[in-house]
Every structure is written in structure tokens, then in C-alpha cells.
Amino acid sequence: MKSKVLLSVLLIVAMILSACGGGGGSGSSGETADGKIVIKYINGFTGGDGEYMKKITNGFNESQDQYVVEESQEKDHYTKFKTGNYDLVLIHSDNLQTYRQDNMIQDIGGVLETAGISPDDFHPVAKEQVTFDGATFAVPLDIHPMTMFYNKKLSPEAPMTYDAMIDLTQNLQEQDPNLYATGIPSGGLPEWFYMTIAAQNNINLVDGNHLNFAQDEFAEALMIYHDMIYKDNISPAGLGLDGEFQAFMKQVDEGGSAVQTATALTGPWYYQAVKEAYGDDLGIASAPQLGNQPGVYGGGHTVALPSSVQDEEKKAGIAEFLKYMYTPENLLNWADSGQAPTHLATIELVEQDAEKYPLAAQNVQQFDSFVGAPQLYQYREQVRYMTESVFPQLVGDEGMTKDKLMSELQKATDQAAQVAETAPQ
Amino acid sequence: MGGISFLPDEMPFYLTDGGVLRTMRISRTWSIVMYLPFLICFVLFLIVPLVYGIWISLHSWSVFGGNGGFVGFDNYIAILTPGNIYSTSFYLGLKNTLIFVAISVVPLVVISLALALLVDAIPKKLKVYFRTIFFISYAVSVTAVSAIFKWLFTGNGGYVNNLMNSIGLSPINWLNEQPYAWVSILVATIWWTIGFNMILFINALDEVDETMYEASSLDGANWWDKFAYITFPSIKGVFVFLTIISVIASFNLYGQTLLITAGGPAQSTQSLIMVIQQMVFTQNNLGIGSAMAIVMGIVMMAIVAAQYFYSFRKE
Known part of the structure; x- marks a missing residue:
């Protein structure tokens, strides 16, 4: 009797312990059954660009008998990264300072040296994003600036100035009152719009460790988006989340309520969708100059080394992988996805074959006027109120004035300053 | 032994x-x-x-x-004392969540009860089909539900606006203006979850003794008398239970506001769970996030306890 009870208890305990056990496929040693060292690489390429990154990792794995890269493409890869165990992580350039200060990534300079890669191999604007505090914290992969897609049927040429936008919208409205030159959204990419106008007016938003939005010239510059909607009719009112893209993809029909725009100022990741919709009628151009000088904002992908990676053999494997990835012929796969690589030798190949890589070739031209996110702790949290509350009011409230805007910009600044204060000491 | x-x-x-x-x-x-x-x-x-x-x-x-x-x-002091980023986010999320609880619980319970009464009144052979049709929406994931309703309520050429336009009504910016954003989320939530509440009400209605209705008919009771004096007292336990779980479910608002309005317009649909998620996974602050979750749990328990004692105070 006692043995039966004991057996039952043991079975229960075994069942629970097995349920609690880890499910790591590669074992604790980080090696496969055939002795290859496993490099766990996590990124967020769950869209159309994911298969092109897979081409690079698959190509590396086929070329290797010593290392194998296990690539995870996850929708919310930052959460997975924070709670998992990875050897290589894709980080957006605006997150690098936060991840460094939270001690989640380490100096990758030594690994780059082993791989024979130098920060000077990249466009200066990309190099500037990854080198700070006297070290290199990531390898630049690409920059995705605000891009203009235009419908050649509605606008044979890309409108590159504010006046050209006014002319275009007047011309379109004569055809149909539901046609507009472009769309200003209240959600999705507001950050790109307000940072671009800051760059085009040479406004420095950084004040020590935080962003200072409460600047008179910034408020004045921002009002241009309000004017585009309510004064000059360049954009329809009430475009919501990703509204700039949705309005570009719409087709107006007689008597309908839908509005359509001739251009979209948006992210290059929509390229496949707009190409499919417009085919040969699709035009690609740089962001228009709405301010006093050229300038464009956007994001950037970088590859960083988690601080947990200390094993020298693993670092050697990572160096080998980076060496393979940053061979221009291999990195061209990334340009094929539509992304614009920042690696100078690869840029040369892209420019030589601009017809094959139209989007990448167009966007590398914007690198010289590109202004990236400043290296600030919790940058995304610092801009949250500005993005989610102030900008939607700017484009959604017809009665918005510069004075009202200034009071909201002050709130956004106060929040940014408080977020900055949460940085680890 | x-x-x-x-x-x-x-x-x-x-x-x-x-x-x-x-x-x-x-x-x-x-x-x-x-x-x-x-x-x-x-x-x-x-x-x-x-x-x-x-x-x-x-x-x-x-x-x-x-x-x-x-x-x-x-x-706890940080999230409860006004004037800092944590309390600002917490009170904003709490206020938005309480608004949703206030506007959602009554329709979630009353509409499901009305549907259950309707389904209960139809012939038995048809009952099973209608029960399945109304329940099927509950099996759909929040992602799919949100995608459907986002498409329906899109301001620029969305299905609802096209419909309104065809009957001569002006389009509404459903997802980017209040109170329409709340209306869109409420409609999506009701469509998604109504089936579950309805099934429980139907089961409760099945348990009501038919002879009581027959006796009341002989006494000349009308539909309302039968509902007020026989049906409702018989299903009151289920009614209170469903009200309580609807409050709890509405407090946990997350998927719909994240996917349909992304917390907008101007953070007005940012629920407390969204705030906690940002605190933990964006700001990495598990301590503050946990404190927010605990306070949220206490608020929920207080509301549910008040509901419970109010509902059964006579007993």
C-alpha cells in the first residue's frame, strides 16, 4: 500500500517537474548534435523583408561546418529578447542608448575587429548612430527614411515643395473634391512627421538628457501640418492610424465618401503593397522639403551583441556570421527586400543596379540629409506623449493655435524630462 | 497511520x-x-x-x-501620488478603463439577456441553430475581431461610412474622434462576447419551471409580469454572476483598444492593461508595473464585492 502511494506521489512530482522543464532545442551547451556552435539571432522581421534576412542566414548556414545561426523572427522580438537567451539581436537605432544604459547590450568593437569590419565601412550617418560613449554598440544594417510614393496617374511628377503640393491639390480638386495631394495621419508615423519638420528647420530638440519640444520655432514649424489640412487643403482632415497609407491606396468613386491622395509620405515597408496596387504607375521619391532646408527623419536597423554573450568561441562565430552578412554580394539580399543598406560597398552595388533595387537606390540618396533619433535614454517613451497626444490634436483640432500647441508641447517636454530621470545611475 | x-x-x-x-x-x-x-x-x-x-x-x-x-x-506611492509620469499614466489608464466598464457592462448583460429570451421563445428545432450562430463569434480571436471592426469602422471609405453615405448621412470619423471611438470598441466587444453570456442565460431559462408560467397565465399575467415575477427572480443568480464577470472582463480591456484604436485618439482609449504592458515591457519597470496590477486588482475586487453585497443585500 505504502509503495503504491509513494509511486503515485513520485509520478505527480515527475509530471510537474517535466512540465516546468525548459524546452531548449539546442541543449545547454549551445551546440547541435553534429557539434556546430549555435548562434541564436532574434529579429522582428515578420513582414515581407523576413524572407530576405532568412536568405542571408540560410546562405551562411550552408557555407558553414563550424557554426549555425538559428534565426527567430518574432512580432514582438524585444519582449522575447528581454525574457530569453539570445546571442545576437536586432535593435532599432533609437533604442540603442536605452539598451546600453540598461546593460542589455555590450561593445561589439572586438567582434567587428575579428570580422574585419570597421565603423568606417558605413555611411557616416549610420556610423554616428552606433558609436557613442567611446564605443561601438551595434553594426548598422539599414536606414529607412520617410519615403514618398506617388501615383503617376494623379501626379506625373513628385511634388517636392510646399508650393508644388498646393498646385497639385488644386489641380486634383478640380477633378474630384475627394482627391488631395497627400495625407497627414494622426497615428502611426507622427514621430516621422514632426521630427522631419524639426530637421528641415534645423531645430535641435535635445536638451541635456531629454527632448525639449517646448520651443517657439518648433511650434511654428509644426503648424505647417495644421495648415496643410485646414488652410491649404493639401491633406484631408480626420486621417487616423496609418491614414497616409490608407488614403493613398483608396480609389475614389463618384458620390462616395472616401478620399484619395496622390502621394504618401510613409515608411518604405509599404513598398510591396503599393507596388502591387499601382505597378508601373508607382513613383518613388524623397521626402519633400516643407521647411527651410533639406532634411528627413526615419528609423534604422542595427545588429547588437547582448551583454550576456561572454563565450569567446561564440563571439568568434558571431564575427564569422557578420563577416558573411556584410559581404556586399550577400547584403544585397537586404536591398532586394526594399531596405536601404548603410554599408558603403553595398551601397555602391545598389547604385550600380538602381533598376533592380529602385527603393533602396532612392533611399540611399536621402542618407546625406538624414537626421536620426538622438541617443537618449528611453527615447520612445520620451516621445510618447508628443506622438500619441500632441500631434493628433495638432492635425485633428481645427481650432488649434500656436499658443494652445505650446502648452501641450510643454506637457510633452515635462514628461520627456521625467522619463529621462528614470535612467539607471 | x-x-x-x-x-x-x-x-x-x-x-x-x-x-x-x-x-x-x-x-x-x-x-x-x-x-x-x-x-x-x-x-x-x-x-x-x-x-x-x-x-x-x-x-x-x-x-x-x-x-x-x-x-x-x-x-505604490509613486503611482498613487499625482504629478509624476507613473501616476499620470496610471490614472489615465484607470479612468479610460472605468469609462469602458461603465458603458459596457449594462449592454453586455442586457443585450445577451434579450437575445437569450428571444432564442428561448423560438421553436425548439430552430433554437439550436440560433444558439450556435450567436455563440460562434465568441470562438473568434480578438485579432480577427479587431481586424473586422477596424475595417468596418474605418473613417476613410469604411463599410459603415459607405452605408451611411448611401442613405444620405454624413460620414463619421469613428476611430479618431470621441465618443465614436468608444462606440466602435463597444460594438466590437458586444459582438465578440455576447454569445457566452447568452448561452449561460439560455441554460438558466431552461431551468425555470414551466408550470409557473402556466399558473400565471391562468391568473391573467402579461409578458412583463411573467418576466418580472417569475423569469428574473429564477435567473437572478446567473444575472449577478454574469454582471460580475462582465465587470472583470471589461477591466481587462486590451486587445480591442490595442488593435482597433491603438489607444487613440489622443490616448483616450488607452486601457490600464495597456499602460501596465508599456510599463513592464517598454520601460522595463516590473516593480511599478506589478504595483499597478495589484492596485488594479484591489479596485476590481472592491467593485465586485460592492456589486455582490448590493445584489444580495435583501437575502
Whole structure:
């Protein structure tokens, strides 16, 4: 009797312990059954660009008998990264300072040296994003600036100035009152719009460790988006989340309520969708100059080394992988996805074959006027109120004035300053 | 079994076999073994996370960096004292969540009860089809529901606006203006969850004694009299239960506001769960996030307890 009870208890305990056990496929040693060292690489390429990154990792794995890269493409890869165990992580350039200060990534300079890669191999604007505090914290992969897609049927040429936008919208409205030159959204990419106008007016938003939005010239510059909607009719009112893209993809029909725009100022990741919709009628151009000088904002992908990676053999494997990835012929796969690589030798190949890589070739031209996110702790949290509350009011409230805007910009600044204060000491 | 015990070594366990009551005796040790899996799981997956959550809320805790030291009630003070980013986010999320609870619980319960009464009134053969049709939406994931309603309510050429336009009404900017954004989320939530409440009401209605309706008809009772004096008192327990779980479900608002309005316009649909998620996974602040979750749990418990005592105060 006692043995039966004991057996039952043991079975229960075994069942629970097995349920609690880890499910790591590669074992604790980080090696496969055939002795290859496993490099766990996590990124967020769950869209159309994911298969092109897979081409690079698959190509590396086929070329290797010593290392194998296990690539995870996850929708919310930052959460997975924070709670998992990875050897290589894709980080957006605006997150690098936060991840460094939270001690989640380490100096990758030594690994780059082993791989024979130098920060000077990249466009200066990309190099500037990854080198700070006297070290290199990531390898630049690409920059995705605000891009203009235009419908050649509605606008044979890309409108590159504010006046050209006014002319275009007047011309379109004569055809149909539901046609507009472009769309200003209240959600999705507001950050790109307000940072671009800051760059085009040479406004420095950084004040020590935080962003200072409460600047008179910034408020004045921002009002241009309000004017585009309510004064000059360049954009329809009430475009919501990703509204700039949705309005570009719409087709107006007689008597309908839908509005359509001739251009979209948006992210290059929509390229496949707009190409499919417009085919040969699709035009690609740089962001228009709405301010006093050229300038464009956007994001950037970088590859960083988690601080947990200390094993020298693993670092050697990572160096080998980076060496393979940053061979221009291999990195061209990334340009094929539509992304614009920042690696100078690869840029040369892209420019030589601009017809094959139209989007990448167009966007590398914007690198010289590109202004990236400043290296600030919790940058995304610092801009949250500005993005989610102030900008939607700017484009959604017809009665918005510069004075009202200034009071909201002050709130956004106060929040940014408080977020900055949460940085680890 | 040796030692001092207040329980007998063997306990009676009654079985019926063709109407004959038989007694099977199992030992106390075996009975412990039988409920041990439940007990272990209960402790592992309910008690331990709860206690651990409270423990974390009393510490400065980063998702990546781990425990930064005991801070007592500092996290609670930070989220409850106005004037800092934590309390601003917390009160905004709490206010938005309470708005949703206030506008959603009544329709969630009343519409499902109305549907249940309708389905209950139709012939038995058809009942099963309608019950399935209304319940099927509950099986759809929140992602799919949100995608459908986002498409329906899109301001620029969305289905609802096209419909309104075709009958001469002006289009509404459903997802980017209040109170329309709340209306869109409410409609999506009702469509998604109504089936579950309805099924429970139908089951409760099936239990109501038919002879009471027959007797009341003889006494000249109309539809409303029958509902007020027979139906509702008979299903009151289920009604209170569904009201309570609707409050809890509405407090947990997350998927719909994240996917349909992304917390907008101007953060007005940002729910408390969204705020907690940002606090933990974007700001890495597990200590503050846990404190927010605990306070949210206390607010929920207070509301549910008040509801419970108010509903049964006469008893």
C-alpha cells in the first residue's frame, strides 16, 4: 500500500517537474548534435523583408561546418529578447542608448575587429548612430527614411515643395473634391512627421538628457501640418492610424465618401503593397522639403551583441556570421527586400543596379540629409506623449493655435524630462 | 497511520448503484494523494505568482536587470501620488478603463439577456441553430475581431461610412474622434462576447419551471409580469454572476483598444492593461508595473464585492 502511494506521489512530482522543464532545442551547451556552435539571432522581421534576412542566414548556414545561426523572427522580438537567451539581436537605432544604459547590450568593437569590419565601412550617418560613449554598440544594417510614393496617374511628377503640393491639390480638386495631394495621419508615423519638420528647420530638440519640444520655432514649424489640412487643403482632415497609407491606396468613386491622395509620405515597408496596387504607375521619391532646408527623419536597423554573450568561441562565430552578412554580394539580399543598406560597398552595388533595387537606390540618396533619433535614454517613451497626444490634436483640432500647441508641447517636454530621470545611475 | 490526528484513518465515500447506497472506504492518505495534483498546481500557478507579484511590487525591479533592492511602498506611492509620469499614466489608464466598464457592462448583460429570451421563445428545432450562430463569434480571436471592426469602422471609405453615405448621412470619423471611438470598441466587444453570456442565460431559462408560467397565465399575467415575477427572480443568480464577470472582463480591456484604436485618439482609449504592458515591457519597470496590477486588482475586487453585497443585500 505504502509503495503504491509513494509511486503515485513520485509520478505527480515527475509530471510537474517535466512540465516546468525548459524546452531548449539546442541543449545547454549551445551546440547541435553534429557539434556546430549555435548562434541564436532574434529579429522582428515578420513582414515581407523576413524572407530576405532568412536568405542571408540560410546562405551562411550552408557555407558553414563550424557554426549555425538559428534565426527567430518574432512580432514582438524585444519582449522575447528581454525574457530569453539570445546571442545576437536586432535593435532599432533609437533604442540603442536605452539598451546600453540598461546593460542589455555590450561593445561589439572586438567582434567587428575579428570580422574585419570597421565603423568606417558605413555611411557616416549610420556610423554616428552606433558609436557613442567611446564605443561601438551595434553594426548598422539599414536606414529607412520617410519615403514618398506617388501615383503617376494623379501626379506625373513628385511634388517636392510646399508650393508644388498646393498646385497639385488644386489641380486634383478640380477633378474630384475627394482627391488631395497627400495625407497627414494622426497615428502611426507622427514621430516621422514632426521630427522631419524639426530637421528641415534645423531645430535641435535635445536638451541635456531629454527632448525639449517646448520651443517657439518648433511650434511654428509644426503648424505647417495644421495648415496643410485646414488652410491649404493639401491633406484631408480626420486621417487616423496609418491614414497616409490608407488614403493613398483608396480609389475614389463618384458620390462616395472616401478620399484619395496622390502621394504618401510613409515608411518604405509599404513598398510591396503599393507596388502591387499601382505597378508601373508607382513613383518613388524623397521626402519633400516643407521647411527651410533639406532634411528627413526615419528609423534604422542595427545588429547588437547582448551583454550576456561572454563565450569567446561564440563571439568568434558571431564575427564569422557578420563577416558573411556584410559581404556586399550577400547584403544585397537586404536591398532586394526594399531596405536601404548603410554599408558603403553595398551601397555602391545598389547604385550600380538602381533598376533592380529602385527603393533602396532612392533611399540611399536621402542618407546625406538624414537626421536620426538622438541617443537618449528611453527615447520612445520620451516621445510618447508628443506622438500619441500632441500631434493628433495638432492635425485633428481645427481650432488649434500656436499658443494652445505650446502648452501641450510643454506637457510633452515635462514628461520627456521625467522619463529621462528614470535612467539607471 | 500513527501520530495524533483529528481525522479518521478511513473516510466513508458514498456511491449509488442502481438506487442502492453503497459505502466505499478510502484511506486518508489516498484522499490526499488524489487532491495533491490540484493542490500543487493551485500553489504553483496561483498562489506563488500572486505572492511573487506582491513581492516584486515592493522592489525596484527591472525586467532585464532583475531585483534592484527593496523599496517598501515607494512604487505604490509613486503611482498613487499625482504629478509624476507613473501616476499620470496610471490614472489615465484607470479612468479610460472605468469609462469602458461603465458603458459596457449594462449592454453586455442586457443585450445577451434579450437575445437569450428571444432564442428561448423560438421553436425548439430552430433554437439550436440560433444558439450556435450567436455563440460562434465568441470562438473568434480578438485579432480577427479587431481586424473586422477596424475595417468596418474605418473613417476613410469604411463599410459603415459607405452605408451611411448611401442613405444620405454624413460620414463619421469613428476611430479618431470621441465618443465614436468608444462606440466602435463597444460594438466590437458586444459582438465578440455576447454569445457566452447568452448561452449561460439560455441554460438558466431552461431551468425555470414551466408550470409557473402556466399558473400565471391562468391568473391573467402579461409578458412583463411573467418576466418580472417569475423569469428574473429564477435567473437572478446567473444575472449577478454574469454582471460580475462582465465587470472583470471589461477591466481587462486590451486587445480591442490595442488593435482597433491603438489607444487613440489622443490616448483616450488607452486601457490600464495597456499602460501596465508599456510599463513592464517598454520601460522595463516590473516593480511599478506589478504595483499597478495589484492596485488594479484591489479596485476590481472592491467593485465586485460592492456589486455582490448590493445584489444580495435583501437575502
